[in-house]
Amino acid sequence: MNRITLARPDDWHLHLRDGAMLAGIAPESARDFARALIMPNLVPPVVTGAEAAAYRDRVLDAVRGADFTPLMTLYLTEDTDPADVARAAADGLVAAVKLYPAGATTNSASGVRDFDRVRAVLETMAEIGLPLCVHGEVTTPEVDIFDREAVFIETVLDPIRRATPGLRVVMEHITTREGVDYVRAGGPDLAGTITTHHLILNRNHILVGGIKPHYYCLPVAKRETHRQALLAAATGGESCFFLGTDSAPHAKGTKECSCGCAGCFTATNTLPILAQVFEAAGTLDRLEAFTSQHGAAFYRVPVNSGTLTLERSPEAQTFPAEIVTGAGPVVVFDPGFPIHWRVAR
Numbered sequence: 259m260n261r262i263t264l265a266r267p268d269d270w271h272l273h274l275r276d277g278a279m280l281a282g283i284a285p286e287s288a289r290d291f292a293r294a295l296i297m298p299n300l301v302p303p304v305v306t307g308a309e310a311a312a313y314r315d316r317v318l319d320a321v322r323g324a325d326f327t328p329l330m331t332l333y334l335t336e337d338t339d340p341a342d343v344a345r346a347a348a349d350g351l352v353a354a355v356k357l358y359p360a361g362a363t364t365n366s367a368s369g370v371r372d373f374d375r376v377r378a379v380l381e382t383m384a385e386i387g388l389p390l391c392v393h394g395e396v397t398t399p400e401v402d403i404f405d406r407e408a409v410f411i412e413t414v415l416d417p418i419r420r421a422t423p424g425l426r427v428v429m430e431h432i433t434t435r436e437g438v439d440y441v442r443a444g445g446p447d448l449a450g451t452i453t454t455h456h457l458i459l460n461r462n463h464i465l466v467g468g469i470k471p472h473y474y475c476l477p478v479a480k481r482e483t484h485r486q487a488l489l490a491a492a493t494g495g496e497s498c499f500f501l502g503t504d505s506a507p508h509a510k511g512t513k514e515c516s517c518g519c520a521g522c523f524t525a526t527n528t529l530p531i532l533a534q535v536f537e538a539a540g541t542l543d544r545l546e547a548f549t550s551q552h553g554a555a556f557y558r559v560p561v562n563s564g565t566l567t568l569e570r571s572p573e574a575q576t577f578p579a580e581i582v583t584g585a586g587p588v589v590v591f592d593p594g595f596p597i598h599w600r601v602a603r
């Protein structure tokens with residue numbers, strides 16, 4: 259197959275930042291994606307409906323003219339007001355609430371420490387059907403970083419779900435076989451997003467032959483067996499798994515330094531990379547389900563009416579190595595193998 263046409267894709271987990279970074283990188287997503295779920299981990303975070311409305315306007319300014327709808331999220335804190343969440347959902351302003359365990363990842367200092375303190379918000383969300391998106395890692399210093407997702411499922415996520423019947427949950431950027439198995443067994447109220455880079459990277463890619471700061475993200479890539487489980491989940495056609503790129507721009511200098519930031523920037527070339535990965539797996543016919551259908555179904559929005567066509571050429575494609583922004587250059591994810599697909603313009 260040399261050409262494939264999909265309903266326009268959605269990115270169900272995207273970081274667009276703010277200010278000069280937002281202005282520089284938002285077009286990279288708006289070019290190929292019709293909608294994206296915009297993460298609220300700004301500094302300070304997007305906590306209230308009013309803050310989400312203002313941020314949505316800034317995102318719309320940044321993509322000026324593009325056919326792109328930002329779906330906003332609220333950052334869950336121990337002080338979040340359930341009534342404000344319910345209002346923002348009823349107004350169609352927010353599509354989800356995001357749970358960051360305090361200290362788990364980039365800009366998560368305002369996250370949740372005591373899960374009992376967010377019980378009322380979670381109960382309201384269960385009543386109105388508003389999904390909770392979860393960064394699923396414990397932050398306990400004793401727990402090994404490669405085990406943090408699996409331990410989170412057992413000690414945090416499963417208890418929350420049992421205590422809050424009807425709560426709809428998305429386990430974001432799953433990185434382990436345990437995550438895949440938990441989502442698969444979780445029934446219609448549970449889904450999992452999978453990133454582009456976690457379909458490609460295992461932990462060797464980060465560490466063997468020299469440290470690769472642009473392959474460092476959280477949750478960190480795991481052993482090859484876990485990557486294979488993620489690949490089987492993404493390409494297997496099961497409706498509980500869909501694309502959330504977690505494209506997370508950081509200025510080059512803040513990744514290439516002695517304490518580099520976590521995040522891979524994949525917005526620019528995600529769809530060509532995914533076409534290559536699905537083709538290699540012999541499942542190109544399931545790419546559209548992963549990029550454009552399953553997520554829409556979980557979030558109860560129609561599949562996009564526009565289309566996007568990918569075409570294959572014998573020669574490898576080249577993509578920009580960096581995106582220039584007013585906040586510094588952002589290095590574009592390099593999968594480490596040739597990509598023969600490009601988006602037809």
Ligand SMILES: NC(=O)N[C@@H](CC(=O)O)C(=O)O
Nearest residue numbers: 273363364475476506520521
């Ligand atoms: N994934 C990352 O490594 N980083 C994300 C935060 C996140 O999604 O956890 C970021 O905001 O940079």
Ligand SMILES: [Zn+2]
Nearest residue numbers: 363393476477
């Ligand atoms: Zn995260």
Ligand SMILES: [Zn+2]
Nearest residue numbers: 273297504506
């Ligand atoms: Zn993220």
